[in-house]
Amino acid sequence: xxxxxxxxxxxxxxxxxxxxxxxxxxxxxxxxxxxxxxxxxxxxxxxxxxxxxxxxxxxxxxxxxxxxxxxxxxxxxxxxxxxxxxxxxxxxxxxxxxxxxxxxxxxxxxxxxxxxxxxxxxxxxxxxxxxxxxxxxxxxxxxxxxxxxxxxxxxxxxxxxxxxxxxxxxxxxxxxxxxxxxxxxxxxxxxxxxxxxxxxxxxxxxxxxxxxxxxxxxxxxxxxxxxxxxxxxxxxxxxxxxxxxxxxxxxxxxxxxxxxxxxxxxxxxxxxxxxxxxxxxxxxxxxxxxxxxxxxxxxxxxxxxxxxxxxxxxxxxxxxxx
Amino acid sequence: xxxxxxxxxxxxxxxxxxxxxxxxxxxxxxxxxxxxxxxxxxxxxxxxxxxxxxxxxxxxxxxxxxxxxxxxxxxxxxxxxxxxxxxxxxxxxxxxxxxxxxxxxxxxxxxxxxxxxxxxxxxxxxxxxxxxxxxxxxxxxxxxxxxxxxxxxxxxxxxxxxxxxxxxxxxxxxxxxxxxxxxxxxxxxxxxxxxxxxxxxxxxxxxxxxxxxxxxxxxxxxxxxxxxxxxxxxxxxxxxxxxxxxxxxxxxxxxxxxxxxxxxxxxxxxxxxxxxxxxxxxxxxxxxxxxxxxxxxxxxxxxxxxxxxxxxxx
Ligand SMILES: Nc1ncnc2c1ncn2[C@@H]1O[C@H](COP(=O)(O)OP(=O)(O)OP(=O)(O)O)[C@@H](O)[C@H]1O
Ligand SMILES: [Mg+2]
Numbered sequence: 069x070x071x072x073x074x075x076x077x078x079x080x081x082x083x084x085x086x087x088x089x090x091x092x093x094x095x096x097x098x099x100x101x102x103x104x105x106x107x108x109x110x111x112x113x114x115x116x117x118x119x120x121x122x123x124x125x126x127x128x129x130x131x132x133x134x135x136x137x138x139x140x141x142x143x144x145x146x147x148x149x150x151x152x153x154x155x156x157x158x159x160x161x162x163x164x165x166x167x168x169x170x171x172x173x174x175x176x177x178x179x180x181x182x183x184x185x186x187x188x189x190x191x192x193x194x195x196x197x198x199x200x201x202x203x204x205x206x207x208x209x210x211x212x213x214x215x216x217x218x219x220x221x222x223x224x225x226x227x228x229x230x231x232x233x234x235x236x237x238x239x240x241x242x243x244x245x246x247x248x249x250x251x252x253x254x255x256x257x258x259x260x261x262x263x264x265x266x267x268x269x270x271x272x273x274x275x276x277x278x279x280x281x282x283x284x285x286x287x288x289x290x291x292x293x294x295x296x297x298x299x300x301x302x303x304x305x306x307x308x309x310x311x312x313x314x315x316x317x318x319x320x321x322x323x324x325x326x327x328x329x330x331x332x333x334x335x336x337x338x339x340x341x342x343x344x345x346x347x348x349x350x351x352x353x354x355x356x357x358x359x360x361x362x363x364x365x366x367x368x369x370x371x372x373x374x375x376x377x378x379x380x381x382x383x384x385x386x387x388x389x390x
Numbered sequence: 391x392x393x394x395x396x397x398x399x400x401x402x403x404x405x406x407x408x409x410x411x412x413x414x415x416x417x418x419x420x421x422x423x424x425x426x427x428x429x430x431x432x433x434x435x436x437x438x439x440x441x442x443x444x445x446x447x448x449x450x451x452x453x454x455x456x457x458x459x460x461x462x463x464x465x466x467x468x469x470x471x472x473x474x475x476x477x478x479x480x481x482x483x484x485x486x487x488x489x490x491x492x493x494x495x496x497x498x499x500x501x502x503x504x505x506x507x508x509x510x511x512x513x514x515x516x517x518x519x520x521x522x523x524x525x526x527x528x529x530x531x532x533x534x535x536x537x538x539x540x541x542x543x544x545x546x547x548x549x550x551x552x553x554x555x556x557x558x559x560x561x562x563x564x565x566x567x568x569x570x571x572x573x574x575x576x577x578x579x580x581x582x583x584x585x586x587x588x589x590x591x592x593x594x595x596x597x598x599x600x601x602x603x604x605x606x607x608x609x610x611x612x613x614x615x616x617x618x619x620x621x622x623x624x625x626x627x628x629x630x631x632x633x634x635x636x637x638x639x640x641x642x643x644x645x646x647x648x649x650x651x652x653x654x655x656x657x658x659x660x661x662x663x664x665x666x667x668x669x670x671x672x673x674x675x676x677x678x679x680x681x682x683x684x685x686x687x688x689x690x691x692x693x694x695x696x697x698x699x700x701x702x703x704x
Contacts (some may be wrong), residue, residue: 126603158608165607170600175622175697185608219698232604239608 071142073243073275074100074123079136081115081122088348092118094299096136100243105269105276107286107307109322110296113344116279117166119296120245123277124163125153141242158185162241164249168229172220178204179216182235203234206268208260226253233261237268244269245277250285258282262289283326287311292380295319298344298355305381315375315383317360354386362387394694394701402687407459409679413672414458415451441471467673472665477673481658485677487557488654491646492639494574496632499581504625506582507589508616511624514594522590526583538576538649545572555651573646577639584635585628593624626693626700633689637682 076098083090092115100106108116121127123138125145138145140161148156157163165171173181182200183193197216204212207230209223220228229252236244246265250258262285269276280286286293287307294304295316303316314320321340342359345351351358357367366386375388429437442448446457461468467477506526510519529537546554558566596602597620605615640655647654655678662670694701 124607126606154609154611156609157606158610163604163607165600165604167600171604173601173605173619173623174699176619184610184614187610187614221699235608 070102072099073102073141074098074277075137075139076119076123077137077139079119079122079138080134081118081127082132082134083118083128084130084132090347091134091350092131092299092347093122094350096301098294098301098304100275100277101292102242102275103269103273104291105266105278105289107290107293108277108279108296109281109283109286109293111344112281114296115299116296117247120163120247120277120279123245124157124161158239158241159188160242162236162239162244164229164232164236164244164246166247166251168225168232168252171232172228174220177217177219178223178231182216182231182238185235185239199238200234203238204231207231207234207237207264208257209234226257229253230261233265237272240272241274243275243277247279248281249278251281258285259288265289283311283323295322299347300355300384302356302385303381303383305378305383309378309381313377313381315377315381315388316356316385317362317387318356319383321359354384391695391701395691398687398690398694402683405683406680409683410459410462410676411455413675413679414455462676467676468669470667470670470673472667472670477669480670481655481673481677484653484655484658484674485681487652488640488647488656489681491570491573491577491652491654492636494570495578495639496581496636497578498574499578499585500632503582503585504589504621504628506586507628508593508621508624510586510590511593511597512612512616514590519590522586526586529579529583530587532580534576534580534646535649537579538573538646541572541576542649557652569650569652573650573652576646576649581635584631588628588631589624592627593620596620596624599623622696626697629689629692629696633686634682636685636689637678640678640681640685 076096079093079096080091081093083092096119098106098108098119108119110116118127118131122131122133123140123145125148133146140156143152143156145153172178176184179197179200182203183196186196186199189196201212201216204215209215209227209230215223220231223231229249233246233249236246250261253261265276265278266289268274276289278286278289290307292304292306293310294301295310295318296302297318303310303314303319305315309315310319311323314323318340325339340359345355345358351368353369354360354363354367354372357363360367364386370386372384372386374382374384376382377388426433426438429441446454449457465478467481469475470477470480473480506522510522513519542554545552552572553565553569554572556569558569560566593616597616602615602620605619610619646652647657648660655674659671659674659678661667662674690700
């Protein structure tokens, strides 16, 4: 396989808080091959947003990279100067943030904001606005040309989400990072946007790192999937491997709990029993052991090894050792 | 925007009318007969009666207020009984001087305070931020008449760089400008601190907002993020403050006007209060009230121009 666009190696990130050090990410290894779509799933609070804000180096002030390395198109992101970083952001790498309601500046028109992100291009303002309205039409904003003069608060949440997606696509990046870009949308629209992303991705040949709670969205869009739990990447593999041959008990539980795959109607939605462990006082052994139906004695004592089940398919679990 | 302006100006007119009525009632309802005050202790009852009729004080209160409002609307603020000149003429003669002083003071304070605030916010918690903070608190704490006195002593008396008193020969702009520097410095200095603090605080808040992170994620240059994307939002509270600030300054420039012996509204109000010249007090207070309302109207409109959400709300 050619060199991946994004190569995250052994990444650990802490948040310094008055209550103690929150070990938000621990020893993450993840690769995004060029022109492929990698999905990231996991419960709320498992560190997905932390991971991508570390990748683009826009972290919270109290965040510290404790260990590891992030390589983007071969460059070590930790070593880049602010100027080199700026040259990458919005050109080779672009991002759709999680909260669409606050992602746009409230006192500038959408057209202005979409023209400004093309500030590097030596084309006329008219041309920039034309590109902007074309992209808005593509993501399904009706009447795009006249809506360029509107301010963000004139758009609904779903429309704002589509505007932020349009902005991220507008710069034709090598890597698009999207943090739950479709969560604010209704189901039909979500499917539309996902199909659109897939089509555009094939057109532009960009890689996508895609975060979502919705497993069906991941299944539809992605080539590879990473499953995160409490700050660790517990399993990764191709979409087929993860959905048809899940190795980790957490992945299985996640798949069983997904409402869209439940075959028989039940009164109660199934859930995973137990709670996420505290990220300040981490339990010994496997991070998932106190919720795991198959936990053995060894799981409480020693961290699990990475077991490779197939090419690209690895699972961090004791129970799979042969 | 036009709709916003119409509504906002309508509101301003209502405020002025209410203020005029309150002002008129305040002076005329309080115990003490204005006529006796004007005429002094040796006035005869006939003289008082005559003045009462002249001032319309014998008519019912409501009629008095309405006729007063009517006159005000026509620009007639009454007669000054001491100098026998129309109040409006006296007040407006002083107004130019005060307006120039206030606008010059706020102007330089904005030119310095806004960049200082931005700088502090961008380099927060560094040594230079703390230095700016220290300077700001310092100049806010010192009363402007103290600054006025000391700058007068230093630059006018000791160094003799700038003239000490007066507003300069009318028509000679360089001379007027030289006379303006020290008073404008004295009044504006505290405002530099105010503006810097306020801009810093709101800038820090805005820089933490999600859309700024998004702008950074697109690699926008830092100066564009700070001076366009963030400042347009961070400046809004400052403009509101300046709206009320300029209005208040117009009547409270009195310190600097007295210290530098400049003519002006502040000094006029001060002198006429000292001499119990009610028509003149009323005229001057009325004009400064109108200016106050005017300056808040202007600042609200500027905010509405900057922020589409404001102009669609009112
Ligand atoms: N600035 C911060 N200071 C301290 N702890 C933080 C900070 N930001 C996030 N955390 C903690 O780090 C963990 C991971 O947070 P993160 O926002 O990355 O989760 P997430 O997977 O994106 O969740 P969601 O799906 O809800 O967006 C959480 O436990 C959160 O409480
Ligand atoms: Mg998140």
